[in-house]
Amino acid sequence: MKTDDLIAALARESGSEYRRNWARDLSLTLLAGLAVAALLVLIGLHVRADIGVALTPVLLKAAFSAAAAAALLPLVARLMRPGRPLGWRVTAAALLLCLCGLAALVALAGEAPGQRMQAWTGGGFPWCLVMIPLLAAPCAALLVWLMRAFAPTRLTLTGASVGALSGAVGAMAYSMHCPVDSIAFVGTWYALAIAICAAIGALLGAKLLRW
Amino acid sequence: MADEAQLRALLLKGLAGDEAAHRAFLTETGAMLRAYFRNRLRGAPEDAEDLVQETLVALHSRRDSYDPNYPLTAWLYAIARYRLIDHVRRAKHRAHASLDGVDVGETDPQFEASDARRDVLTLLEKLPSKQRTAIRLVKLEEKSVREAATQTGRSESDIKVSIHRGLKALVRLMSEAGAS
Incomplete structure (x- = not known):
């Protein structure tokens, strides 16, 4: 096909206003991802038995995860539409990681020496490292689907931030199940789980986000 | 612009x-x-x-x-x-598309040889019988010129000349077959 014919054909398609509401699409996608993750916790993992008395720490953990999502969201939103500088949005994501590490260190320093290991690992393997990425997967799939409809051009970075954002959403859902409440635990392992999601996203980004 | x-x-x-x-x-x-x-x-x-x-x-x-x-x-x-x-x-x-694991089939050497043999036999039919017999005995059945001579009752030099002329004619026939 000649380029001029192509231009004519494309121009004929443009007879009406064309504007997708990317902010609404992004929020709906995140809500759907959160709903699926919450459903998976309710069905597959069950909500922790002492939810009645432990409501405050559960809400605090969910709020921490929501704050992480809020720190990552501007980066994802920015990468949806190309040709714009990233600016402070990368800093916000990096700052999140630093704050988590700092909070964990401060909290650990405040524990009695004999209690530190218990507070840090929650007395066993930190399962959130496995569970948060699994719970993040549906949200990540939805986000990838949405992103491809827009125009991400930096696929590895987009993959990493989509992965991290999904990880934060997964962490919100997982906090209903997670039995460990110490700040050191959350600051270390939730943050690491989100980082794992980011790493997986960076690895798969170039493949899955291609358009 | x-x-x-x-x-x-x-x-x-x-x-x-x-x-x-x-x-x-x-x-x-x-x-x-x-x-x-x-x-x-x-x-x-x-x-x-x-x-x-x-x-x-x-x-x-x-x-x-x-x-x-x-x-x-x-x-x-x-x-x-x-x-x-x-x-x-x-x-x-x-x-870099690799053909590893892609089944492209194998060339069948036996099939190719039998194909070539059939072509030669077809072309051989077109030669005069003297040349044809000499070539068949010496070149296809791998007999010596002396054996071929005794079998056909002809002289050895007659056999050799027949083979020489026959092969020349075969080459000509093959190039004609290839061109058509």
């Missing part, structure tokens, strides 16, 4: 539904993209034109991914560059 402000105005009008403005935007952009891709794909003008078209389609179908608060050319070239990288990746993939 249109400048940033003009192009931006055309795109925004096109987004609002102005068909003529959108056509003008695509035409101007097409020229810019052609220069961009030709510069980067020297010696492959067809590929450059393919990329111009691919990028025009991408810009058109994702035209609302342009954020009016930022320069239009940044958006435009971000997408052009993305299409170029994608093109180079695909080309690399094509160039």
Whole structure:
């Protein structure tokens, strides 16, 4: 096909206003991802038995995860539409990681020496490292689907931030199940789980986000 | 060539539904993209034109991914560059396409040999019987010239001459068969 014919054909398609509401699409996608993750916790993992008395720490953990999502969201939103500088949005994501590490260190320093290991690992393997990425997967799939409809051009970075954002959403859902409440635990392992999601996203980004 | 402000105005009008403005935007952009891709794909003008078209389609179908608060050319070239990288990746993939694990079938040496034998036998039928017998005995049944001579009751030199003439005739027949 000649380029001029192509231009004519494309121009004929443009007879009406064309504007997708990317902010609404992004929020709906995140809500759907959160709903699926919450459903998976309710069905597959069950909500922790002492939810009645432990409501405050559960809400605090969910709020921490929501704050992480809020720190990552501007980066994802920015990468949806190309040709714009990233600016402070990368800093916000990096700052999140630093704050988590700092909070964990401060909290650990405040524990009695004999209690530190218990507070840090929650007395066993930190399962959130496995569970948060699994719970993040549906949200990540939805986000990838949405992103491809827009125009991400930096696929590895987009993959990493989509992965991290999904990880934060997964962490919100997982906090209903997670039995460990110490700040050191959350600051270390939730943050690491989100980082794992980011790493997986960076690895798969170039493949899955291609358009 | 249109400048940033003009192009931006055309795109925004096109987004609002102005068909003529959108056509003008695509035409101007097409020229810019052609220069961009030709510069980067020297010696492959067809590929450059393919990329111009691919990028025009991408810009058109994702035209609302342009954020009016930022320069239009940044958006435009971000997408052009993305299409170029994608093109180079695909080309690399094509160039390295491996046949490992792909079943292309085996050539059957027996089949090829029997095929050749059948061709020779067909052509042999066209030779005079003296030549044909000499060639069959010595060349196909691998007898010695002396054995062939005793079997046919002819002289050894007669056999040799027959073989020589027969082979020459066969070569001629084969080249005729190949040409037709």
